[in-house]
Amino acid sequence: MAKKNVLIIGAGGVAQVVAHKVAQQAAEFGDLHIANRTQSKADAIIDSLRLKGHDMPFISHQLDAMDSEAVEELLRKLNIGIVINVGSAFINMTVLDGCIAAGSAYIDTAIHEDPAKVCETPPWYANYEWKRRDDAAEAGVTAILGAGFDPGVVNAYARLAEDEYFDKIDEIDIVDINAGSHGRWFATNFDPEINFREFTGTVYSWQGGEWKSNKMFEVGREWDLPVVGKRKAYLSGHDEVHSLSARYKDADVRFWMGFGDHYINVFTVLQNLGLLSEQPVKTAEGQEVVPLKVVKAVLPDPASLAPDYEGKTCIGDLVKGTRDGKPGEVFIYNVADHKDAFNEVGSQGISYTAGVPPVAAAVLIARGVWDVKKMVNVEDLPARPFLELLGDLGLPTRVIDATGDHPI
Incomplete structure (x- = not known):
């Protein structure tokens, strides 16, 4: 072939x-x-x-x-x-x-x-x-x-739990922690426009067989994870929740992303000022601009962060369910190193x-x-x-x- x-x-x-x-x-x-x-x-x-x-x-x-x-x-x-x-x-x-x-x-x-x-x-x-x-x-x-990875690998983690650990899945909590540091005052790890849009809308999770809505940073909890230790993560809307909820209709499916206080403060100021809007506005000079695109233009290119990035990420699924009528839980995860990634592929x-x-x-x-x-x-x-x-x-x-x- x-x-x-x-x-x-x-x-x-x-x-x-x-x-x-x-x-x-x-x-x-x-x-x-x-x-x-x-x-x-x-x-x-x-x-x-x-x-x-x-x-x-x-x-x-x-x-x-x-x-x-x-x-x-x-x-x-x-x-x-x-x-x-x-x-x-x-x-x-x-x-x-x-x-x-x-x-x-x-x-x-x-x-x-x-x-x-x-x-x-x-x-x-x-x-x-x-x-x-x-x-x-x-x-x-x-x-x-x-x-x-999320979506993607975390979906496969849920499927692995289904195939090898549980007869019935009751809860899937996806946790994404970046414990690395890039040394910049503020930057996003991928396209700022996509990054901010992800967090400016309603947070949707699948709980009790229906969609639940929250505001961003409204629900947070501390997670104690391998290698990266105790980290605060917040309930966030994310892609994989929307497909996993279709396969695991009877399970609660939530996505949690780690944020530091500095990120939250900057995000909140930008949002409150209207600088994360995707709708065009006119300047006093009559020039039409999209605030979110202006913010994107002045932030560092995410690719430029790679040489100075240090630390690790931990991303995984905490899955709870039953097998042979007995309850249990499993955490399926990966730990990746920023410096190792840069040394191998320059990212x-x-x-x-x-x-x-x-x-x-x-x-x-x-x-x-x-x-x-x-x-x-x-x-x-x-x-x-x-x-x-x-x-x-x-x-x-x-x-x-x-x-x-x-x-x-």
Whole structure:
């Protein structure tokens, strides 16, 4: 069987990780391509591969990924078998449409967002991606949604708990703690526009068989986690809650993200001043600007944080349920190191944890293990092959259960 050609769409910090990991796994694939609206940014990633000693046959392309016909045309021209979409969440649907039309497998790492809307009604996947389920199945196109870390790996953690630990799952608490420091006064770890939009709307969680709503930073609790220790995390709205709640309807599904007081203070000031609004305003000089885009423009590029980043992340699922009628719990998690990520691929740990999983998904599609010819979320697929491969690629999974703390 001919190996599948791969196209990476995007050229940010996560795309850099994806490119390096694809290069490390090049034997699994055919031709390797990377496309971005600004082609020079794709070229810079290829240059970074060469600096790491990869004599890669990567070819860069200019692409307006908001144009689904242009996406389809490029996919057909290059005979692309697998697309790894790590561009802005705003391009998900146009890239997905291009993949369905061209017959290319599709992988993304986050839910689609409409630039004109913030925090739509749940479940978010039903607003856009899931509407194309029938089209993907009819075309025989594998589309794996949310195959980053969260969403992505944490979905696989829930599936592992279902497959190997519980007959019935009662609670899934996803906890994301970044205990690292980048040395800047203030910065976001990924696209500031996407980051802030994630926290300016309503916090949705799935509890008691229905959607519950809270304000951001309204509900917090302290978590005592491996390696990073005691950290405060807040109930947050997040992509994976919206698909996991569909599979585990009788379970409570919550997402908790760690924030320091400094981040919360800066965020609160920006929000109260209206600087996180996505709606345009006019200056006294009559110039129209979008406050959120101005904030994005003055903050550091997340990719620039990598050289100075130190510390670790801990992301995992605390899953509670019953087996043979007996209650129990299990914590399934990963710890990643910012400095290790930079030394390996030139990116910080947040980008690393987001970028390695879609490459593992691409490998599993190439091998046929995950080439399911329909649209799925990660929890719909067998978890163990994915998690074991992630361990080989640099993101090992550990489990704390009744027998102690051990690798899967």
